[in-house]
Amino acid sequence: MILPITMYGDPVLRRKCKEIKDSYPNLKTLIYNMFETMYQADGVGLAAPQLGLSIRVFVVDTSAFADEENDDKEAFQELSDFKRVFINPKIVKIYGEFWKFKEGCLSIPEIRENVDRPEYLHIEYYDEHWKKHEESLKGVRARVIQHEYDHLYGKLFIDYLSPLKRQLINKKLKKISEGILRPSYKVEFSKKTHKKI
Template identity: 55%
Template sequence: MILPITLYGDPVLRKVTPEIDKDYPELQSLIGNMFETMYNAEGVGLAAPQVGLNIRLFVVDATILADEDPQLKDFKKALINPQIVERTGELESMEEGCLSVPGIREDVTRPGHIRIQYYDEEWNFHDETYDGFAARVIQHEYDHLDGVMFVDHCSPLRKRFLKAKLANITKGKVKASYQVRPPRR
């Protein structure tokens, strides 16, 4: 089932998410719905707060980009209760966008290498390292779990330029090719 994507300005996008346990209701169904929603919106990642849920979960799938980056060949996963335990490497700048902030893309600087621990949908524990685009996608989605949006990484000057666009999004005045839910107050 395709879920509506929560727009910038909704309080759920600014909350630090709590961990969940194995008994979280209908977790497998939720993960499937999140993947379906992400594909429908042509995204490569989607965090639970983006579908209105304050839980520590996100999904990623960048396998479509494997021709450009072979590391992405098997880069489809659900990450439950993730914790980034290390961020290293040179800082790298790249343009990012967000399904919750349609129509805005900005350069964001992030460390090029991460180590993350998480549980998959079968509750198997993983301790993995990523670099390049995979590390970027994980950090972007992970930020959502801590109430951080990609526009928060922009300079104060860029934020001033974006102020009117962001204000329109918070009012639901935005066009998207996928189903969105205006911010709740």
């Protein structure tokens, strides 16, 4: 089932998420719905808070990047087989050179900005079968995970922007939070910030 994506301005996007247990109700259905929702919105990652749930779960499928036109075809081709479910993840280490990449977010439509992030990370997490994993990742994979992981702490990619850049996008952010700027996919606005139009 395709679920509505929570838009910028909803307080749930700024909350720190809680760990879950393997007894969490309907988890398999939730994960399936997260992937369906992400694909319908042409995303490469989706975190539970973006569906209004303050739990430590996110999904990633970077295959969309592999189809894009890029200078480094080889590097992006490896993204075609990176599909994961992250439950109760913990980034153990982030390291390496910082590099810029234009990021966007399904909860913040029509805004894409360069964000500096470290190239490598080491992460521990459980998959959808509650099997524990440890992985070291680099490049775009590491970036997508850092972006989704931030959601679990109430952090958004726009928080990395300079005050000047932030000022330049403030009008768009206001329009998103008021429900004026709407993407083509199914969305939900905060009752506290949504202005009837």
